[in-house]
Amino acid sequence: MQSIKEHFVLVLNSGSSSLKFAIYHYHTMHRQWSGVINGIGKASGTMKISDSHHHQLRTSTQHYRNIADAATAIILWMKENKKYxxxxxxxxxxxxxxxxxxxxxxxTEKVLVDLKALIFLAPNHLPEELSLIDTFLIAFPKIKHVACFDTNFHRDMPDQNKYYPLPIKYKEQGLMRYGFHGLSYEYIMQKLNQQHAFIDQKKIIIAHLGSGSSMAAVSAGIGVDTTMGISPMGGLVMATRCGDLDPGAILFMLKMNDITPEELDVELSEDAGIKAIAGTADMRDILKRRNSDKLAEDAFTLYCTQAKKFIAALAASLGGLDLLIFTGGIGENSFEIRERICADMDFMGLKIDHCLNLRSEKIISCQSSKVCIRVMETNEERMIAMHTKSILLACEEIDPKFSMHSGVETA
Known part of the structure; x- marks a missing residue:
């Protein structure tokens, strides 16, 4: 008989050309293995897998045509290690x-039907995510599969921040500002609640800065405003996404070019952003080049300037600001971007400490700063694992005959 400690929750987090996965102990929520497949859809992709001590277990290179190929590779690895x-x-x-x-x-089947009908809302994400689910449903048909939505954190935004000033028929059709990166924001707020008493009394802005970038305003522990809207293309300029545009700019693009809405979608989400300015979507490359390349400097300046504007706007929405948090791949790792964003923001009470910021300390604000500025590591996969465990526990409460042990499967 297998030990109870050998039961796990598998977490899958897919991106446009990557697939992250992690395996957590069901009871302890300790991450046992984690990995990523990069370069999906490109000539050559890589799979990297590490154990809980960050020791590399596997690094391999092969061609992954699509997300289903990447999913199959993970399932094959799990078959090789099925006793674990x-x-x-x-x-x-x-x-x-x-x-x-x-x-x-x-x-459920109904959830899948509903999600397929919503592909038009997220054509660059949902098809791959649904393909991923289909592949794992076939491999693991007996266990529970749990959907964790990036929009959940923003569901309680007040109407003035949620709905667009458009005829009511569009609201009835589901047109609203959904907001995204919610799993990241949930994780950050959970950590803050564990570390600080009365955090729900603070006015907080969380800046999730990465290839996809957004910000959320939090008051009384609830997400009350955010930068993204109906799609992950809105708000801040990003690696390949345009961010907010005047609707007239979109009409201009359609009128002046013989393109379909689908082609426009690709241009706005894959060929825009800092890539359109600097010729690369990699912020690390831009940071290396910006002192000798004007286009790289222009992209860097635009990114940081827009971040400043949105911090000020969200602070106005909150009616003040107590805590600013940088997270995400760029927010956690780029001291240059944090420094530029916070520069000349002392009129809002934001004063960054150059030395603390350079070392990426947890708190990077000066002692005289009225606003505390922090750097926090996010962990969307752990948040998904915790939600999934909660669903299983709820199943046990509703149906005493249900046991998470009776549904376990090896790959």
């Missing part, structure tokens, strides 16, 4: 679930 991988449930990050699907839930 008794999976109790699988949790997935889904970028969009429309107005009806926000809270984490078990994936």
């Amino acid at each position: 991988c008794l999976i109790s449930a699988i949790g997935y990050r889904l970028v969009q679930g429309g107005p009806e699907h926000r809270i984490p839930e078990i994936i």
Whole structure:
């Protein structure tokens, strides 16, 4: 008989050309293995897998045509290690679930039908995410599969921040500002609640800065405003996404060019952003080049200037600011971007300490700063694992006959 400690939750987090995965102990929520497949859809992709001590277990290179190929590679690895991988449930990050699907839930046939009808809301994300689910449903048909939506954190935004000033018929059709990166924001708020008393009395802005970038305003522990809207293309300029545009700019693009809405979608989400300015979507490359390349400096300046504007706007929405948090790949690792964003913001009470920021300390604000500025590591996969475990516990409460042990599967 297998030990109870050998039951796990598998977490899957897919991106446009990557797939992250992690395996957590069901009871301790300790991450046992984690990995990533990069370069999906490109000539050559890589799979890297590490153990809980960050020791590299596997590095391999091959061609992954699509997300299903990447999913199959993970399943094959799990088969090779099946004596260690008794999976109790699988949790997935889904970028969009429309107005009806926000809270984490078990994936059923009806949920899949609903999500397929919503592909138009997230055409660059949902098809791959649904393909991923289909592949793992076939490999693991007996266990619970749980959808965790990136929009959940923003579900309680007040109407003035949620709805667009458009005829009511569009609101009835589901047109609203959904907001994204919610799993990241949930994780940050959970950590803050563990570390600080009365955090729900603070006015907080969380800046999730990465290839996809957004910010969220939090008051009384609730997300009350955010930068992204109906899609992850809105708000801040990003690696390949345009960010906010005057609607007239979109009409201009359609009128002046013989392109379809689908082609426009690709241009705005894959060929815009800092890539359109500097010729590269990699912020690390831009930071290396910016002192000798004007286009790189222009992209860097635009990115940081827009971040400043949105911090000020969200602070106005909150009616003040107590805590600014940088997270995400860029927010956690780029001292140059944090420094430029916070420069000349002392009129808002933001004063960054150059030395603390250079060392990426947890707190990087000066002692005289009225606003505390922090750097925090996010962990969307752990948040998904915790939601998935909560769903299993709820199943046990509703149906005493249900046991997470009876549904375990090896790959």
